[in-house]
Amino acid sequence: MFGNVEQAxxxxxxxxxxxxxxxxxxxxxxxxxxxxxxxxxxxxxxxxYTPPADAxxxxxxxxxxxxxxxxxxxxxxxxxxxxxxALESASIPHLxxxxxxxxxxxxxxxxxxxxxxxxxxxxxxxxxxxVSSAVEFxxxxxxxxxxxxxxxxxxxxxxxxxxxxxxxxxxxxxxxKTSSSIPTNPIKLKNEVVDSAIKRIDSDHPYSVLAKVGDPxxxxxxxxxxxxxxxxxxxLAGGTQMTAVLAFASKIGFNEENTAxxxxxxxxxxxxxxxxxxxKQIADIPAISVNPGLNxxxxxxxxxxxxxxxxxGAGAGGSIISSMLKTGNDSTKFLNLAEKEYDRLSSxxxx
Amino acid sequence: MFGNVEQAxxxxxxxxxxxxxxxxxxxxxxxxxxxxxxxxxxxxxxxxYTPPADAxxxxxxxxxxxxxxxxxxxxxxxxxxxxxxALESASIPHLxxxxxxxxxxxxxxxxxxxxxxxxxxxxxxxxxxxVSSAVEFxxxxxxxxxxxxxxxxxxxxxxxxxxxxxxxxxxxxxxxKTSSSIPTNPIKLKNEVVDSAIKRIDSDHPYSVLAKVGDPxxxxxxxxxxxxxxxxxxxLAGGTQMTAVLAFASKIGFNEENTAxxxxxxxxxxxxxxxxxxxKQIADIPAISVNPGLNxxxxxxxxxxxxxxxxxGAGAGGSIISSMLKTGNDSTKFLNLAEKEYDRLSSxxxx
Numbered sequence: 110m111f112g113n114v115e116q117a118x119x120x121x122x123x124x125x126x127x128x129x130x131x132x133x134x135x136x137x138x139x140x141x142x143x144x145x146x147x148x149x150x151x152x153x154x155x156x157x158y159t160p161p162a163d164a165x166x167x168x169x170x171x172x173x174x175x176x177x178x179x180x181x182x183x184x185x186x187x188x189x190x191x192x193x194x195a196l197e198s199a200s201i202p203h204l205x206x207x208x209x210x211x212x213x214x215x216x217x218x219x220x221x222x223x224x225x226x227x228x229x230x231x232x233x234x235x236x237x238x239x240v241s242s243a244v245e246f247x248x249x250x251x252x253x254x255x256x257x258x259x260x261x262x263x264x265x266x267x268x269x270x271x272x273x274x275x276x277x278x279x280x281x282x283x284x285x286k287t288s289s290s291i292p293t294n295p296i297k298l299k300n301e302v303v304d305s306a307i308k309r310i311d312s313d314h315p316y317s318v319l320a321k322v323g324d325p326x327x328x329x330x331x332x333x334x335x336x337x338x339x340x341x342x343x344x345l346a347g348g349t350q351m352t353a354v355l356a357f358a359s360k361i362g363f364n365e366e367n368t369a370x371x372x373x374x375x376x377x378x379x380x381x382x383x384x385x386x387x388x389k390q391i392a393d394i395p396a397i398s399v400n401p402g403l404n405x406x407x408x409x410x411x412x413x414x415x416x417x418x419x420x421x422g423a424g425a426g427g428s429i430i431s432s433m434l435k436t437g438n439d440s441t442k443f444l445n446l447a448e449k450e451y452d453r454l455s456s457x458x459x460x
Numbered sequence: 461m462f463g464n465v466e467q468a469x470x471x472x473x474x475x476x477x478x479x480x481x482x483x484x485x486x487x488x489x490x491x492x493x494x495x496x497x498x499x500x501x502x503x504x505x506x507x508x509y510t511p512p513a514d515a516x517x518x519x520x521x522x523x524x525x526x527x528x529x530x531x532x533x534x535x536x537x538x539x540x541x542x543x544x545x546a547l548e549s550a551s552i553p554h555l556x557x558x559x560x561x562x563x564x565x566x567x568x569x570x571x572x573x574x575x576x577x578x579x580x581x582x583x584x585x586x587x588x589x590x591v592s593s594a595v596e597f598x599x600x601x602x603x604x605x606x607x608x609x610x611x612x613x614x615x616x617x618x619x620x621x622x623x624x625x626x627x628x629x630x631x632x633x634x635x636x637k638t639s640s641s642i643p644t645n646p647i648k649l650k651n652e653v654v655d656s657a658i659k660r661i662d663s664d665h666p667y668s669v670l671a672k673v674g675d676p677x678x679x680x681x682x683x684x685x686x687x688x689x690x691x692x693x694x695x696l697a698g699g700t701q702m703t704a705v706l707a708f709a710s711k712i713g714f715n716e717e718n719t720a721x722x723x724x725x726x727x728x729x730x731x732x733x734x735x736x737x738x739x740k741q742i743a744d745i746p747a748i749s750v751n752p753g754l755n756x757x758x759x760x761x762x763x764x765x766x767x768x769x770x771x772x773g774a775g776a777g778g779s780i781i782s783s784m785l786k787t788g789n790d791s792t793k794f795l796n797l798a799e800k801e802y803d804r805l806s807s808x809x810x811x
Contacts, residue, residue: 130608202604202607202608206568207571213571213573215573216600217557217570217571217572217600218571219569220564220568222564222566246567246568249519249567249568253553253555253568256551256553257481257553257608257609258608
């Protein structure tokens with residue numbers, strides 16, 4: 110635990126015996142199409158399938174919009190494997206929300222009608238009015254979801270998201286270094302993209318700033334947080350992308366007392382990023398980190414997370430924290446369940 | 461209360477102190493375009509706007525896809541007014557689900573990707589595979605929703621639905637006379653449509669039968685019931701359309717012990733229909749009826765419900781029952797709240 114430790118303990122204590130609900134928010138930013146900026150999906154063509162594929166995998170245990178299993182050829186699985194393992198071990202329900210994904214998943218999901226974000230290296234991500242409807246729809250969904258649970262866990266899947274997150278944090282003058290899904294974080298490239306995007310900012314209105322350099326996920330999830338934190342506990346489940354949500358939410362307002370951010374130790378230990386420091390700059394809320402113990406895995410594909418591949422995503426960290434609170438499982442037990450799921454998933458490719 | 465009274469009391473007792481959640485299922489059947497078959501919406505062109513308009517009204521308190529308020533020129537409001545009054549008086553949350561509506565509402569809703577039903581007087585409503593995906597998606601949504609509440613209340617809005625409901629009940633050999641949104645129920649016309657549709661049945665497989673004479677709402681809600689009743693209490697909120705859901709659900713299986721059907725006394729007292737008798741023929745579950753007391757209203761528009769206009773719809777009956785259980789309100793208190801909402805709604809047309 111980082112930030113205000115007592116706060117974190119109080120937050121965990123207050124949700125321990127309650128009900129959890131994960132909202133899995135799918136989105137897309139064309140920023141991910143900049144060569145070399147992400148590995149969320151093998152190439153710029155396949156990346157748009159990552160959010161729906163993750164949603165389908167979380168839901169069915171396999172994907173429908175892609176034929177293969179959500180795993181790289183050398184056996185590195187999607188972080189959604191950690192999310193799925195966590196949710197199932199604690200029977201935590203989840204709902205899929207489409208907030209600008211380029212492809213819709215083949216399962217029932219909450220539709221918002223939002224369009225995907227543009228490539229911030231060449232043009233504004235959204236119009237101001239697109240930002241305001243994303244926030245408004247986020248508020249509606251957040252109020253709805255919060256009324257159905259005691260702790261609303263919010264995870265995301267948006268290719269290119271760490272770059273737009275970095276741009277948003279910098280645009281709002283936070284000193285930020287964001288994580289990447291690649292161990293060799295392309296910091297130089299990201300900063301070039303971010304700087305060119307920030308040049309487009311021509312107003313200090315938060316909506317206008319986000320429109321120029323952000324993505325629909327940030328606007329939508331910030332809206333969810335602002336309404337949900339008024340009625341229930343909310344745990345933003347993610348790495349530096351969720352700090353960008355927090356940064357924007359701090360401009361539109363939310364209830365800090367009901368809010369925490371939960372992630373994996375692979376994010377909080379990332380030397381290329383400054384996660385906990387960013388959180389502290391933005392808001393006085395607990396930053397909760399969990400070590401999934403994947404470094405002890407017999408599978409190199411799971412071990413990879415602890416070596417900087419993926420690190421986090423699809424709400425993995427927050428879901429693991431929630432599941433451990435509900436079940437009392439420790440990292441060893443969790444690793445065991447994650448390896449079972451890894452076995453099951455791998456076996457699908459053979460069949 | 462009708463059917464097994466002790467069962468009904470047990471059901472009410474078991475949900476009284478729990479959490480309620482209304483799923484509002486929007487759909488569409490081209491059967492409503494047969495001249496003279498329905499007044500859900502003034503003419504065949506405007507009827508397709510009724511489900512999204514009701515969803516928007518429930519959500520925002522006003523409509524977005526139509527300019528006017530959901531009320532006939534002579535002041536008869538949508539039955540969703542009763543639903544909204546009930547939900548708000550008891551702070552019962554609701555989610556909108558699109559299961560084949562021709563028009564999508566301007567709010568976040570759960571999308572299923574199902575298409576609307578065809579006019580059963582001229583062609584099959586759906587293909588067998590459309591029925592099976594509707595059931596499958598219903599099962600997924602039902603499982604999801606049930607995990608978020610103690611009692612899942614399911615309401616619907618589908619123009620032309622009482623005719624397809626009649627066809628389904630007859631096709632499954634239940635002796636049924638269904639209600640109508642018109643006091644002078646066009647029974648002769650309906651029976652002609654139903655008989656021509658039933659002639660198309662060429663297999664006794666339930667999916668195939670429903671494909672020929674039903675609608676997507678029936679397939680989807682039956683799927684919801686089958687999975688939801690395994691984990692929580694379920695109240696089908698509606699009139700004879702929900703008995704058709706019950707009829708189909710009895711073919712695919714559901715948990716009777718967790719299931720009840722709730723409606724208004726305007727349905728159970730309808731001399732042109734035999735609601736409680738139909739329920740008894742299908743399943744051993746409680747049929748719960750509430751008198752909203754609208755006959756005592758100072759507004760002819762509200763009184764009209766008690767005189768056979770609308771009678772039920774948008775989950776009104778089940779929502780009123782749920783709200784009275786939760787708040788302890790009686791019909792007088794409810795009528796008072798409904799009249800306040802009627803005032804508010806009417807005033808919107810002036811502004």
